[in-house]
Amino acid sequence: xLSRTASNLFWMGRHLERAETAARLxxxxxxxTLLPNTELGYQNEWNSLLQASGSSxxxxxxxxxxxxxxxxxxxxxxxxxxxxxxxxxxxxREAGRIVRTALTSQVWDALNVSYQELRKIERLPRAKLDTxxxxxxxxxxxxxxxxxxxxxxxxxxxxxxxNLGYGLERADATARLxxxxxxxxxxxxxxxxxxxxxxxxxxxxxxxxxHRAYHWAYGGDITAGQVAxxxxxxxxxxxxxxTSLYETVWHLEGLARRYGxxxxxxxxxxxxxxxxxxxxxxxxxxxxxGLHEFLSWFIQELSTISNLVHQDYLLGxx
Amino acid sequence: MSYYNEMFEGDRVRDPYARLxxxxxxxxxxxxQMKQAEAEALFRRIGITFAVxxxxxxxxxxIPFDMMPRVFEQAEWRKLERGIKQRARALNAFLxxxxxxxxxxxxxxxxxRLVYQNEAYEKSVVGVxxxxxxxxxxxxxxxxxxxxxxxxxxxxxxxxxxxxxxMLENREIMMRMFPQLFRGNRIEPVDQxxxxxxxxxxxxxxxxxxxRPTCVILTPGHYNSAYYEHSFLANLMGVELVEGQDLFVDxxxxxxxxxxxxxxxxxxYRRIDDPYLDPLCFRPDxxxxxxxxxxxxxxxxxxxxxxxxxxxxxxxxIYTFVPEMIRFYLGEExxxxxxxxxxxxxxxxxxYVMENLGDLVVKEVHGSGGYGMLxxxxxxxxxxxxxxxxxxxxPSNYIAQPTLALSTCPTFVEEGxxxxxxDLRPYCLCGDRIELVPGGLTRVALREGSxxxxxxxxxxxxxxxxxxx
Numbered sequence: 001x002l003s004r005t006a007s008n009l010f011w012m013g014r015h016l017e018r019a020e021t022a023a024r025l026x027x028x029x030x031x032x033t034l035l036p037n038t039e040l041g042y043q044n045e046w047n048s049l050l051q052a053s054g055s056s057x058x059x060x061x062x063x064x065x066x067x068x069x070x071x072x073x074x075x076x077x078x079x080x081x082x083x084x085x086x087x088x089x090x091x092x093r094e095a096g097r098i099v100r101t102a103l104t105s106q107v108w109d110a111l112n113v114s115y116q117e118l119r120k121i122e123r124l125p126r127a128k129l130d131t132x133x134x135x136x137x138x139x140x141x142x143x144x145x146x147x148x149x150x151x152x153x154x155x156x157x158x159x160x161x162x163n164l165g166y167g168l169e170r171a172d173a174t175a176r177l178x179x180x181x182x183x184x185x186x187x188x189x190x191x192x193x194x195x196x197x198x199x200x201x202x203x204x205x206x207x208x209x210x211h212r213a214y215h216w217a218y219g220g221d222i223t224a225g226q227v228a229x230x231x232x233x234x235x236x237x238x239x240x241x242x243t244s245l246y247e248t249v250w251h252l253e254g255l256a257r258r259y260g261x262x263x264x265x266x267x268x269x270x271x272x273x274x275x276x277x278x279x280x281x282x283x284x285x286x287x288x289x290g291l292h293e294f295l296s297w298f299i300q301e302l303s304t305i306s307n308l309v310h311q312d313y314l315l316g317x318x
Numbered sequence: 319m320s321y322y323n324e325m326f327e328g329d330r331v332r333d334p335y336a337r338l339x340x341x342x343x344x345x346x347x348x349x350x351q352m353k354q355a356e357a358e359a360l361f362r363r364i365g366i367t368f369a370v371x372x373x374x375x376x377x378x379x380x381i382p383f384d385m386m387p388r389v390f391e392q393a394e395w396r397k398l399e400r401g402i403k404q405r406a407r408a409l410n411a412f413l414x415x416x417x418x419x420x421x422x423x424x425x426x427x428x429x430x431r432l433v434y435q436n437e438a439y440e441k442s443v444v445g446v447x448x449x450x451x452x453x454x455x456x457x458x459x460x461x462x463x464x465x466x467x468x469x470x471x472x473x474x475x476x477x478x479x480x481x482x483x484x485m486l487e488n489r490e491i492m493m494r495m496f497p498q499l500f501r502g503n504r505i506e507p508v509d510q511x512x513x514x515x516x517x518x519x520x521x522x523x524x525x526x527x528x529x530r531p532t533c534v535i536l537t538p539g540h541y542n543s544a545y546y547e548h549s550f551l552a553n554l555m556g557v558e559l560v561e562g563q564d565l566f567v568d569x570x571x572x573x574x575x576x577x578x579x580x581x582x583x584x585x586x587y588r589r590i591d592d593p594y595l596d597p598l599c600f601r602p603d604x605x606x607x608x609x610x611x612x613x614x615x616x617x618x619x620x621x622x623x624x625x626x627x628x629x630x631x632x633x634x635x636i637y638t639f640v641p642e643m644i645r646f647y648l649g650e651e652x653x654x655x656x657x658x659x660x661x662x663x664x665x666x667x668x669x670y671v672m673e674n675l676g677d678l679v680v681k682e683v684h685g686s687g688g689y690g691m692l693x694x695x696x697x698x699x700x701x702x703x704x705x706x707x708x709x710x711x712x713p714s715n716y717i718a719q720p721t722l723a724l725s726t727c728p729t730f731v732e733e734g735x736x737x738x739x740x741d742l743r744p745y746c747l748c749g750d751r752i753e754l755v756p757g758g759l760t761r762v763a764l765r766e767g768s769x770x771x772x773x774x775x776x777x778x779x780x781x782x783x784x785x786x787x
Contacts, residue, residue, distance in 0.1 A: 003575040004564050098540045101553040109363060116362060157577060255577075263578050316564075316575020 003316040005099045006161045010309070012095040012111075013165025016142050019088035021173045022075050023138035025049055026085070028207045029071040030131040045203050046071075052177040053083045068131060076134050077122065085138050089118050092145075104152040107145065114141035157258055160251040164309060167251065171244035172302050174231060177207055179295040201227050208239045228291065229283040241298060245275050248305070255313070267308035274301045322465050322725040323737055324388065334389040334785055337503055341496075342386065342728065342735060350385075350730060353495055357383050360491050382778035383488060385495070388727045388740060388760040395756055395784040398461070398469060398744070401653035402754060404644060406457045406746040409476055409631045411647035413453035417444050417627060422646050428639045433630060437684065440592060440627030442599055446616050449522040450750060453625040454632075455587075456515070457746045458482075461654070463725040470657045470722060472741065474640065476632040477624055478589050481759045481779075482745050483547035486511060486554075488781040489757070506756035506784045511745070512554035515587075518749035523584045524618045526570070531584035533557045534574065536565070538590045538606050548589050562590075567610035572620045585621045592626050634683045634717050635661060657722060663714035671718040672709070675702050678718045679769075680709065693769055695721050724769055727780065729762055739763045741771050742782065756784035 032046045046066050050056035055074075058081060063070040076085045093115040100108055121129065121137065146166075153159045181204050201222045205211040208231060217236060218226045232241045252268035278298075286294045325335040361380050390398070415421050416433050417440075423430045433439060458479025460472040489508055493500055516533065523531035537548040539561050552559035564574050565583065573580040588595065594604040599612035614620045630636065638659045641652040660667035660678075671678060675694055682690040692705040709716050726737035744758030760780040761771035771777040 001577045002558050002560060002564050003577055004561065005558075006577045094540070097545075097549075100549040101559055105364075112363060161577075259578050313577040316577075316580060 001102070001157050001161075003314045005102050006157065007310075007314045008095040008099040009102060009158050009161040010165040010314070012092045012099075013162040013167075014169040015088040015092035015095065015165075016145055017166045017169035017173070018083055019085050019092065019138055020142045021053070021169075022083055022085045022088060023135045023142075024207055024209055025053065026071065026075040026131060026138075027135045028203055029066075029075060030068060031206070032203075033066060033068045033071065045200065048180045049177070049203075049207060051180045052173075054176075055081055055083055069126065072126070072129070072131055072134060076138075085134070086118060086122070089115055089138075089141075099158075102158045104148070104154075106148040106152045110141070110145040110148040114145060117141065155254075157255060160254045160258075161313075163251045164248060167244050167248035168302060168306055168309075170239060171241055171248065172299065174208060174239050174241055174244065175295055175299050175302065177204065178228070178231060179292065179299065182291040182295060204231070210237060210239060213237060225283055225287070228286070232286065233278070233281070233283060242275075242278050245271065245278060249275050252309075264312045267305055267312050270301070270308055271305050274298075274305070321723050321737070321739070322463060322468075324463070324725050324727045324740070326728075334391045334394075334783075338387070338389070338499075341499060347734070353385060354730065356495060357385060357491055360494070361487070364487065381484065381773045382764060383491070384729050384762055384764075384778050384780045385492070386728050386730055386735065387492065387499075387781045387783050388742075389783045389785065391785055392787045397467075397653065399754060399756075401469070402457075402459050402744055402746050403752045404648065404650060404653055405459060405471065405474065405640060406454075406748055406752055408640065408643040408647050409457060409474060410452055410454055410748060412643045413476075413625075413628055413631050414447070414451045415647070416630065417446065417453075422643065425646065427642050427646055428636075432635050432639075436630050436633055436636070438592070438627070438629035438633055440630070442612060443616065443625070443627045448625045449524055449621055452522055452748050453628040455518055455522060455623040455748050457748065458743050459654075459746065461742045461744070462722055463740075463742070464723050465725075468655070470655045471640070472657060472722075473634065473637060474632045475743075477591070477629045479743065479745065480544045480547055480589075481743060481761075482511065483550045484779050485745070485757060485759045485782065486550075488759075488779055492781045503783070504786045506786050508755045508757040511755045512551060514747055514753055514755065515551065516555040516557070518747040518751075518753070519585045519587055519621075519623060521749035521751075522621050522623065524621050526618055527584040532582060533585040533587065534560045534565075534583050536560055536562070536586050536588040536590060538594070542589075544589065551587075562594075562604075562606045562608050565608045565611070567608060567614055570614060570617055570619045572608065572611060572614050583620060585623065587623045592629060595622070595626060634659075634681060638717075657719045660718040662709060662716045662718065667718075668713055672706065675706060677721060679721050680705065680716055680718045683715055683717060691770075693721065696767070696769065721769070724763075727760070727762065729764070729778075729780075731764075731766075736766070738766070739769050739771065740780070757782045 028049060029046055047056050050059050059074050063074055074081055074084065078084045079087050079090070081087060093111050096103055096108060096111045103111070117137070149159070149162060153162070181200070201224065202211060204227060205214050210230065214222070214227070214230055217230060217234060230237050230240065234240050235242055235246065237243060249268070249271045252271050256265045256268045325332060325338070331339045358380060361383060412422065416423070422428050423433060454476035456479060458475035458481070460475070461469050462472055463469050485508060519533045520531045533555070534557055535548050535552045537545060537559055539545065542548070549559050558574065560574055565572055566575070568580070572583045572586070574583050590606050593600045594606040596607045596609060596611040597604045598609045600607070611620070612626065615622050615626070638656065638661060641656050644650055644652045660671050662668045662671060671680070675692070678694045680692040680694070692702065694702065724739040724741065727740045728735050729738040731738070740760050740762045742758050742760050744754055746752065746754045760782045761773065761777045762780055763769060763771045763776070764778045765776055768776070773779070
């Protein structure tokens with residue numbers, strides 16, 4: 001497979017995952033606007049969510065006020081925001097267009113339809129749109145693309161590269177979100193049981209589409225330790241760090257098997273090592289070493305794996 | 319001026335269209351509109367769009383598709399086929415000759431100046447004979463019809479003719495929307511084209527290749543207006559679609575960068591122009607090319623289709639000599655006519671053209687895509703005078719032809735069905751064999767009365783049928 005093709009498939013996966021992240025952010029942001037705005041705390045929620053996607057400065061500068069219109073515009077439509085749904089879908093479709101020969105017609109069709117529909121929505125008067133329809137639009141289209149990938153793509157190297165993109169992006173998004181909110185998860189006597197506290201945890205879970213799943217997994221009240229466990233170490237949770245990393249390793253193993261001895265496997269080796277390090281911990285150990293320190297380490301390791309993928313496969317061996 | 323109508327002769331329906339008459343005449347308006355919308359949605363979904371240079375607006379514009387097919391009888395097609403293959407053989411013989419001994423010039427049949435001083439003549443490949451002596455592997459020949467048995471060649475495209483993906487997709491969409499039409503008519507298939515193309519490319523692999531040849535399509539990139547076609551063909555042939563950045567030269571071969579390391583490339587079907595192929599040999603500012611590629615080509619390490627320099631055969635000034643080439647190289651009489659052409663660098667021709675500008679079509683020698691041309695009878699006095707000034711400034715840049723009475727084919731329009739002018743571009747493949755699929759791309763001028771069929775000028779496309787016997 002051409003290195004450029006692999007690279008585009010990888011980034012297609014990343015951008016589709018990123019579009020979903022943006023849609024969830026939109027959902028959470030909209031919820032925040034529905035709360036009484038006398039509580040400065042809620043505004044901070046929103047800012048920290050934006051920090052996770054690295055765009056809080058841009059929002060403050062360009063929009064300022066946290067209103068539903070501004071949030072929709074920024075998170076969904078704004079092409080100047082590289083993480084907006086529109087930007088991500090456009091980039092994913094562009095990457096797909098470049099490597100069309102590596103996609104099945106169903107995948108291309110789903111990807112292209114999502115972009116055509118996006119353009120239709122962009123032409124509608126904003127007043128006719130509500131936030132729920134925008135998030136539904138995004139999740140339903142990205143799910144269709146993902147479904148088409150899983151149902152129709154050959155299980156070949158291209159499929160591994162797409163899924164590597166998905167996996168690394170997801171791990172990265174969860175880790176970043178946790179990192180900007182890590183202080184909320186630290187057990188602090190004065191907050192326990194206060195409404196604000198529980199609410200903040202819910203925001204995190206919701207931002208990761210995990211608020212219902214959490215209850216199925218743990219039942220009962222939301223506690224900081226369990227939220228962190230669920231999002232970091234619980235292999236049942238689809239967005240947990242360990243799950244995303246496990247899938248990343250699985251796809252790197254697939255590539256290594258397929259390509260054989262002649263091709264370097266430094267990304268696979270590194271990813272295995274990080275996964276083993278994750279598996280060796282429990283949530284108490286992570287709290288003891290410091291949640292922030294742990295997350296910084298993890299984000300750094302992800303970036304190393306990503307660079308190694310680039311070195312091993314995307315430079316064409318020269 | 320009267321025009322040959324491909325479907326009707328007075329009230330009588332010509333034989334090839336007999337079965338279509340009922341279909342057209344019984345089709346309710348709302349059904350037609352529904353189907354037209356369906357076709358458009360299909361094209362958009364597949365992503366066949368066409369960017370028009372310099373128009374701005376929607377980058378994903380569709381080329382309008384007309385559902386009314388254009389039909390040839392088997393006998394009509396056989397004759398066209400013979401004529402096209404004859405022309406393709408002559409054009410390749412000409413290229414072999416002008417990059418070799420230049421016999422046709424020594425014999426005084428073509429002026430040396432027109433060949434050796436031609437912009438498209440590539441001095442860097444003089445004496446290099448590509449595999450099987452084939453320079454142009456895919457030749458698109460633009461034909462128009464003026465009467466039952468009268469076809470004229472408007473121009474030859476020896477470099478990288480585009481549009482074949484429309485031929486294939488138009489058929490796919492027609493078969494999907496109107497299967498009953500294909501059951502009732504015996505229509506020759508065209509979908510073997512990608513296989514034939516691949517076989518053609520493999521058959522011209524360089525001598526140094528001793529395994530199954532690796533072929534690729536080289537595209538300028540996804541911003542190119544024909545990118546869809548490049549990826550479509552690569553997909554159907556099962557070959558990689560590469561950009562210049564994916565290829566590199568090492569020693570005597572060319573390689574592509576892959577996830578498993580470098581892989582040797584034997585045949586490049588390039589869809590970029592000569593000047594961009596190799597910055598070391600041609601334009602040093604080309605970002606699209608591969609440094610060192612021409613050295614590999616000249617030493618027989620890679621085949622390039624069409625070969626660099628093939629463009630000298632399809633220039634509008636050389637065009638007038640194609641019948642001469644057929645007589646000179648093949649010893650045959652041309653089966654297809656050339657359009658009478660006045661070359662403005664000759665005094666007599668110049669005088670005639672300037673006196674009759676209002677009746678003629680004037681084209682730039684190196685122009686294409688329907689740009690930079692004057693259609694006298696369809697132009698205003700001001701337009702004609704403005705063009706006259708351009709000609710006076712540089713007469714040798716122009717040729718002129720009579721305004722041909724392009725045949726018309728019934729076409730769905732706003733008010734129902736009406737005749738519109740059409741042309742035809744079949745695609746001839748030259749490798750170990752010379753082949754073409756029965757059909758081609760029919761382009762139709764959708765504006766009433768217009769004779770310009772280029773998609774950049776408001777033209778549309780139709781499915782083209784050849785009926786089997």
